[in-house]
Amino acid sequence: xxxxxxxxxxxxxxxxxxxxxxxxxxxxxxxxxxxxxxxxxxxxxxxxxxxxxxxxxxxxxxxxxxxxxxxxxxxxxxxxxxxxxxxxxxxxxxxxxxxxxxxxxxxxxxxxxxxxxxxxxxxxxxxxxxxxxxxxxxxxxxxxxxxxxxxxxxxxxxxxxxxxxxxxxxx
Amino acid sequence: xxxxxxxxxxxxxxxxxxxxxxxxxxxxxxxxxxxxxxxxxxxxxxxxxxxxxxxxxxxxxxxxxxxxxxxxxxxxxxxxxxxxxxxxxxxxxxxxxxxxxxxxxxxxxxxxxxxxxxxxxxxxxxxxxxxxxxxxxxxxxxxxxxxxxxxxxxxxxxxxxxxxxxxxxxxxxxxxxxxxxxxxxxxxxxxxxxxxxxxxxxxxxxxxxxxxxxxxxxxxxxxxxxxxxxxxxxxxxxxxxxxxxxxxxxxxxxxxxxxxxxxxxxxxxxxxxxxxxxxxxxxxxxxxxxxxxxxxxxxxxxxxxxxxxxxxxxxxxxxxxxxxxxxxxxxxxxxxxxxxxxxxxxxxxxxxxxxxxxxxxxxxxxxxxxxxxxxxxxxxxxxxxxxxxxxxxxxxxxxxxxxxxxxxxxxxxxxxxxxxxxxxxxxxxxxxxxxxxxxxxxxxxxxxxxxxxxxxxxxxxxxxxxxxxxxxxxxxxxxxxxxxxxxxxxxxxxxxxxxxxxxxxxxxxxxxxxxxxxxxxxxxxxxxxxxxxxxx
Numbered sequence: 092x093x094x095x096x097x098x099x100x101x102x103x104x105x106x107x108x109x110x111x112x113x114x115x116x117x118x119x120x121x122x123x124x125x126x127x128x129x130x131x132x133x134x135x136x137x138x139x140x141x142x143x144x145x146x147x148x149x150x151x152x153x154x155x156x157x158x159x160x161x162x163x164x165x166x167x168x169x170x171x172x173x174x175x176x177x178x179x180x181x182x183x184x185x186x187x188x189x190x191x192x193x194x195x196x197x198x199x200x201x202x203x204x205x206x207x208x209x210x211x212x213x214x215x216x217x218x219x220x221x222x223x224x225x226x227x228x229x230x231x232x233x234x235x236x237x238x239x240x241x242x243x244x245x246x247x248x249x250x251x252x253x254x255x256x257x258x259x260x261x262x
Numbered sequence: 263x264x265x266x267x268x269x270x271x272x273x274x275x276x277x278x279x280x281x282x283x284x285x286x287x288x289x290x291x292x293x294x295x296x297x298x299x300x301x302x303x304x305x306x307x308x309x310x311x312x313x314x315x316x317x318x319x320x321x322x323x324x325x326x327x328x329x330x331x332x333x334x335x336x337x338x339x340x341x342x343x344x345x346x347x348x349x350x351x352x353x354x355x356x357x358x359x360x361x362x363x364x365x366x367x368x369x370x371x372x373x374x375x376x377x378x379x380x381x382x383x384x385x386x387x388x389x390x391x392x393x394x395x396x397x398x399x400x401x402x403x404x405x406x407x408x409x410x411x412x413x414x415x416x417x418x419x420x421x422x423x424x425x426x427x428x429x430x431x432x433x434x435x436x437x438x439x440x441x442x443x444x445x446x447x448x449x450x451x452x453x454x455x456x457x458x459x460x461x462x463x464x465x466x467x468x469x470x471x472x473x474x475x476x477x478x479x480x481x482x483x484x485x486x487x488x489x490x491x492x493x494x495x496x497x498x499x500x501x502x503x504x505x506x507x508x509x510x511x512x513x514x515x516x517x518x519x520x521x522x523x524x525x526x527x528x529x530x531x532x533x534x535x536x537x538x539x540x541x542x543x544x545x546x547x548x549x550x551x552x553x554x555x556x557x558x559x560x561x562x563x564x565x566x567x568x569x570x571x572x573x574x575x576x577x578x579x580x581x582x583x584x585x586x587x588x589x590x591x592x593x594x595x596x597x598x599x600x601x602x603x604x605x606x607x608x609x610x611x612x613x614x615x616x617x618x619x620x621x622x623x624x625x626x627x628x629x630x631x632x633x634x635x636x637x638x639x640x641x642x643x644x645x646x647x648x649x650x651x652x653x654x655x656x657x658x659x660x661x662x663x664x665x666x667x668x669x670x671x672x673x674x675x676x677x678x679x680x681x682x683x684x685x686x687x688x689x690x691x692x693x694x695x696x697x698x699x700x701x702x703x704x705x706x707x708x709x710x711x712x713x714x715x716x717x718x719x720x721x722x723x724x725x726x727x728x729x730x731x732x733x734x735x736x737x738x739x740x741x742x743x744x745x746x747x748x749x750x751x752x753x754x755x756x757x758x759x760x761x762x763x764x765x766x767x768x769x770x771x772x773x774x775x776x777x778x779x780x781x782x783x784x785x786x787x788x789x790x791x792x793x794x795x796x797x798x
Contacts, residue, residue, distance in 0.1 A: 102777045103784060103795035105744065178794070185794050195744040198761070199790055202740040226740050227611070229767030230759070 105195055108178035108185045115217045116175070116237025120168035122213050128160030177235045179246060181253075184224050186233050196233045202226045206250040208243050222246055295354040295365075301395040302420045306346040309391040311339060355418060357432065362402060364416050376402070376416055381433050382586045382611060385619055386426040389576040398426035398579075402433060430581050434567050468561035468569065471637050472623055472630070481603040481625035482551035483544040485595065491546025492539070555624040560634065568608070568638060570621060580619050586610045588738035588764035589719065590622065590635040592646045594729040604631035608638070609734060609765035620765070635733065645719035645733035650712030656753040657773035658708040665704030669696050703727075713771045713782065720760055720786045724772050732769045738762050742783045742791060746776070758783055 132153060139149035170190040178185045183199045204227055208220045220243035225232040238246070353366040362381065364374045383403040392398060397420040421429070523531055556574035563569050568587070571579045589609035598604065606623035623634045636644035676690035706726040714721040720739065723731040741761035750756055750773065758779035759768040771779055784791045 102781055103797050104777060105780055105791075105794060106796040108794070180793055182793060183790060189745075192745060192747045196741065196761075197743075197791060197794065198741040202763075226761065227763035228740055228761045230743065230761050231767070 108176040108187055110177050112175045112237040113239045115219055117168045117172050119213055119217050119219055119237055120171050121164050124164040124167055132156050184233055186235055198226050198233055200253050203254045206247050208247055295356045298350055298353050299397055299422045301397055303346050303350055305391050305395050307342040310342050374416055382583050384430045384433055384581045386579040392420055396423050398423050400426050400429055434565055434583055468563040470561045472560040472634050474558040478626045479548055482547040484597040484601045485625055487547045487550040491550055492542055582610055588762055589734040592631050592731040596727050598625055599729055602628050604628040606631040606634045611764040645716045645721050646731045648714045648716050648721050650714045650723055653711040653773050654775045660773055661708040662704035665700045669700040711772055715786055722769050722771050734760055734769050736786050739787050
């Protein structure tokens with residue numbers, strides 16, 4: 092697996108966060124990709140059915156959509172799974188997300204404002220949850236998608252307990 | 263505040279019955295519920311009507327006078343007045359020991375309550391109509407914006423100017439001791455921190471850190487506001503012409519100009535057009551500069567706030583608690599940079615960055631911008647002048663690629679279209695001619711990339727068309743973010759952003775060597791990144 096930086100000159104470098112997300116996240120992301128492909132494909136097929144003049148073109152683009160979509164469904168979820176990692180220590184939350192562009196984020200517990208979970212329908216079906224950790228910054232929250240529900244629950248409880256013990260408005 | 267005599271323009275209306283005098287207060291309070299100033303009954307309809315005036319006049323007198331139009335206009339005006347009365351009658355606010363509360367609305371009752379210890383900024387704005395009636399719109403902001411786009415802000419529209427000043431003093435007063443800064447390079451008066459009389463009298467003058475100078479006007483043409491002025495003027499002119507069904511060729515002088523343009527030789531005409539545009543742009547920019555920054559004053563008040571007052575027609579006063587200051591930015595748009603000018607602004611929590619409320623200095627000589635930065639941060643030399651560390655040469659390649667490739671794509675597209683006979687050839691010639699500019703842009707962007715770490719500040723710089731240098735307090739950094747695209751990974755680069763509760767939320771060190779960036783982040787905020795680092 093490609094890691095960041097091959098400095099090798101003794102300088103410290105970021106290591107990957109310790110924990111992976113749930114393996115079921117691959118299924119979740121695959122389903123999401125599939126839905127995206129279907130959303131693209133259906134209008135093309137409908138148009139091809141009704142519009143004679145455009146049919147040769149549309150069949151071509153439809154085939155391209157299917158092929159590229161299949162590749163995306165196979166590759167992107169696994170790529171995401173390899174990239175997505177998280178870790179919560181007594182001091183900070185540390186995440187790595189993304190696939191093409193990777194995104195490492197660190198937020199100290201003392202600066203955390205809220206911790207929530209979200210579960211979409213597919214995530215509920217698979218027993219997954221996304222944990223969102225917001226800080227006072229407008230730069231957006233830390234997100235850990237695709238955690239097992241009980242892991243997410245425990246994480247939220249622990250983080251909430253710690254952040255409530257910290258006073259101040261975290262700015 | 264009692265309701266004064268009915269103001270001219272407001273027909274005597276029976277007020278709707280008062281809502282019952284508020285729910286049982288949860289906290290003891292020292293002040294009673296107060297209403298907005300009754301003069302707003304006149305202000306609101308006038309300013310609303312002002313916006314509608316032009317279309318109204320046009321509708322009434324140009325398209326033939328149909329009676330229903332007149333009635334419609336009258337009904338609209340009446341509605342404005344009634345809406346104003348309802349708003350005034352249903353809106354009340356209170357400043358208790360702990361909270362600022364605002365109740366408003368007739369059908370949709372809204373109750374806002376903001377803890378006073380959360381208040382960070384007080385912004386008093388008066389446009390022309392408000393000033394005519396001696397009123398101000400007061401906005402108090404807190405340091406929180408949990409949800410993106412949802413500012414935790416209370417707006418009182420409108421209160422009397424005296425009440426606005428009173429609010430400003432009362433609401434930010436609590437900041438004592440901690441916020442008073444040590445005397446600064448400008449030879450600060452030692453009176454800061456001395457007890458102030460509790461009576462909110464006329465505003466204390468405070469220590470003036472910077473004030474408007476006529477010589478600054480020379481930077482006005484170097485801002486792009488001239489273009490905006492031209493756009494607004496032409497847009498407005500066309501709209502009027504359109505509404506009035508005017509054909510520009512019907513106007514004598516315009517027709518003469520038109521003839522001259524048609525008959526004159528091309529270079530002459532071009533020169534004339536450019537000259538006229540330049541003159542209009544310069545004049546527009548100067549006027550806009552005056553309108554925005556007339557009587558600009560930046561001061562440090564005795565209660566630990568920074569205060570900016572400015573404006574010719576609409577006057578604005580923004581007060582910012584110094585404790586909330588997390589840094590400053592210096593912005594140098596290309597033209598302004600070429601002319602040796604710069605703007606300066608605050609990086610602070612609870613400050614709306616959009617509407618220019620973070621301005622600390624309008625376009626002015628660069629040295630003054632840095633000086634204001636130093637003075638505001640209460641340090642000897644501005645961190646924004648710190649020598650910056652350049653980014654690796656691979657970053658230059660990335661800047662060049664990102665500047666040149668879009669132009670190449672554009673040229674290729676236009677060229678293909680020209681070959682296919684869809685477009686004239688000169689279009690893609692022009693786009694090819696843009697290439698050297700794109701190269702220059704890329705090189706300049708690279709040259710401007712830089713970062714530094716001073717004793718208390720992280721300094722980052724980037725941008726070419728607008729070069730921005732930000733000095734962010736290291737203690738104000740509330741997290742880190744490292745982004746790396748595959749291309750950056752191949753080049754060994756990353757974009758390392760310091761996350762903060764203030765300003766834009768994150769300030770990026772763009773295309774820094776990954777190892778350097780991580781080391782920088784580790785050094786800037788000791789301990790935070792350490793557990794997640796490993797040495798190879």
